[in-house]
Amino acid sequence: MIELSHVSKQFGDDTAVEDITLRVAKGKFCALVGTSGCGKSTTLRMINRLIEHSSGDIILDGQAIEQYDPVKLRRRIGYVIQSTGLFPHWNVARNIGLVPRLLKWPATEITARVEELMGVLGLPVGEFAHKYPHQLSGGQAQRVGVARALAADPDILLMDEPFGALDPITREKLQDELAKLQARLHKTIVFVTHDMDEALKLADHLVVMRDGRIVQQGTPLALLQRPADPFVESLLGGLERGLKQAALTRVKDHMTSLGPTLPAQSRIPADFSLRQALSMMLRDHCDRLTVVDQGDVPIGELSLRRIVKEAQLDKVSQRDA
């Protein structure tokens, strides 16, 4: 559990970060979003003491951060950066096993753990273990970076724009995999990005920063429904806000039970998003959809009118099943 309380950072006369107060509950995914230079990376790096904060308190698991030995602290926190920072003179297996080796795990345990992680991150051991970073593609290298961060099984994971240097397709793939990984592992993640869609997709808790201050924080849905000021609204896409909000809600939360009329032609699975439903309505030129379950059995109905009306109501949906 991470808690920042009125934290500030000065570099000489320059204030990089001011009066940051935020709380990340255990097992939750917190995204720091903002434009370049807003202090999000600085905030992240104060958590593992790569940068020492000037004032305020940072508390990790109930203890003030100053009480931890910085080196030991960092071995307990995973860190992933945009350029991966893999050691070019070590192969993949050795790179992943870095922190376990620093912690003096027995060699057999290290090998087992490396193989386990490579499996989880989709890197076949036989093919990749002996490759060197310069032989990997961007996506593969970043998978190794994530594996390295997870090697010692830390509770906290810090990620600084990890997918920023990848092409859109790889980026989306890795985002989905990260979401699935998080669903399994429930790490406490602090994730920095300037891509709002990425943050909306992955975060439990969203923090919008500007000029070193927090402008608004809350769940993605809360921000989408009530942005605090025009800046946040424009960050959230301005007019597109509606669609982004729709992307976050599930069809099954807005469907009505099957009525007496004939079922509609177009079918949509229950756990798809409202945004996909709207897109399907536009595509098929209809204003009603039949909601089906995994077995393709109709279980309800969804109408355009209901979507538009219901969007006003505060229906918070569970993201995971």
Next chain:
Amino acid sequence: MSLIDALPSPSFKRRPWHPNVVLLCLSGAMLAAAWLLSFVSVAPNRIVSGTAFGMVDAISWPGAALVSLLFIAMAALSSVPTSRHYRAMLGIIILILLLMPFGLMVAGHWLVDPSLPQARLGIGAAYWTVLFVLLLCLVELRLRLGLSRWWPTLLLAGVGIAWWGCAALWLDRLALVQEFQAREGQFYQAVGQHIALVGTAVGVSVVLGMLLAMLMRRYQRLQKIAFTLLNFLQTIPSLALFGLLLAPLAWLAANVPPLAALGVSGIGNAPALIALIAYSLLPMVRNTYIALEEVSAETLQAAKAMGMRTGQRFWQVRFPLALPVLLEGVRITAVQAIGLTAVAALIGAGGLGTFIFQGLGQAAMDMVLLGALPILILALIVDAGLGALADALRPGGQE
């Protein structure tokens, strides 16, 4: 609102005090050297080595106090590094440099027995150390004040002239001066020979180097052969190359009279010059090649797009932009040549090396000094001068 908010914000710290550690250490080192090492040595004649004297014996308590005061002042000034203080330190350094001959004068007056005509004063380790460390301080100050290389060079030149004046007028008890006066003509001749050899060798290798580099850029195969050959030449010790040229040149001189008339002979300038040019070629060619090669391709493309012909592009764009790097190459080559010319004295080429080797042979260290010191000073001047020129020609200001 928690109590934390009530605490004063630590961000209002004053900028931490940061002394210039380098200058502090150097000042301390000089103070230690002045007190602990021998100041001067007095010898009854040329052959016997002298007895060493400390600072207090040489210039008595007031003198020692003055010297210590100056060093302590430097240390104090370096504790609070500001531009003003740096300039003050520069002033103190110049002062110390100007006072040095006076220290020798005073020591000579007190310690050297005037009834012994051969008695002489030798400069002690303390002097040399302080001189060297002052040089380092100058380097550091030049960097901190952001001065170009011209300033220290001019200042040192001025100091050098002042020393020359002092030496000529008052320091005839100094061993160095006595050696000099004993063979003044020879000395000037040697300096002339040395500079002539270096100048010729560097000049020729600049021209040859340019030609070779340009040819190598056009013909790729030549490049590999040329570099291999030149690299191989560098592995032969200079001494050997000088020696190896003796016989062929002697043979040439004996069998081809026109060459002998030109001055080619087995010993002396001919083999020295050839060897010097050979050694200077590698750094020159390599540097020129890289300098020409690394001019920004985009700039040249733009020039081409604007309609400049190959020749125009070369002389008006590539060459001027490559000039600073070229000058660096000339600098390295010249400094190397100054050292090599000293070795050439062994095969009769003259130059300042003759004093070094004669002195070594006679075990007269001051004669060695008479040869070695000017070589060092020459090397430093050429290095600083050409370095300043290269800096000045760098487009967009200094490095």
Next chain:
Amino acid sequence: MTRNSATVSLPNAPSIQWFLPLIWVALLAMCIVGMPLLEGLFRWVEPDARQVVYDRAAFYELLGRHVLVVGVAAVVTIAVGVAAGIAVTRERGRDFLPLVGQLASLGQTFPPVAVLALAVPVLGFGTLPIIVALMLYGLLPIVRNTLAGINDVDATIKEAAQAMGMTPWQVLRHVELPLAAPVILAGVRTSVTINIATAALGATVGASNLGDPIIAGIVNGNMAYVLQGALLIALLALSADSAFNVYQQRLRQRLSAS
């Protein structure tokens, strides 16, 4: 410069360059042992001299002393140069960085002959002054390359290493030095190769080494002597240089293709 095609090979195949140092060393050994056999050749060069093969001291003895002098200077210079380069790139030592850079550069501005001459009154005749002169002259390539190598290590990699929880010493040992090693090695190579040639000057101050035949040859006008000395030194230099080259290439193969 054109890349030697022999080095673009499979990661596990030994490169052809391995043979080169062995060839040079073999030639060197042959000359040391078999110099008298070449008497005929030398007599052709110098028909009038009484003795054509240098025999005032055994060649292997001279070689041994030559290697000793260069070796001692190299070990000290590497230790001092690399340590200085490391010390000056740490947080606390940063103030000294410009000075150390300039100092090393000054070391090469002083001609070795002059340094040698000046070292004699202090250290006497013999091997000590030449070692000192070699140390001073060989310092620049090593210091300059150490500084360049360490500074060229990608800052994000260093930060990642710190963030993983490596102590500053571990970062130096496991990240900075291995990644800077090829560049530092290039500096050592330059330093040693130049010093092998420069060490010949030691013969003028009583340090008996492979420069002896050369000096003797110049003084007596005996070309054969000069040739013998030059040949041996050149072979030694080529052996050392090619050995370093092989080592450098192996290091480079381990790192990325940068």
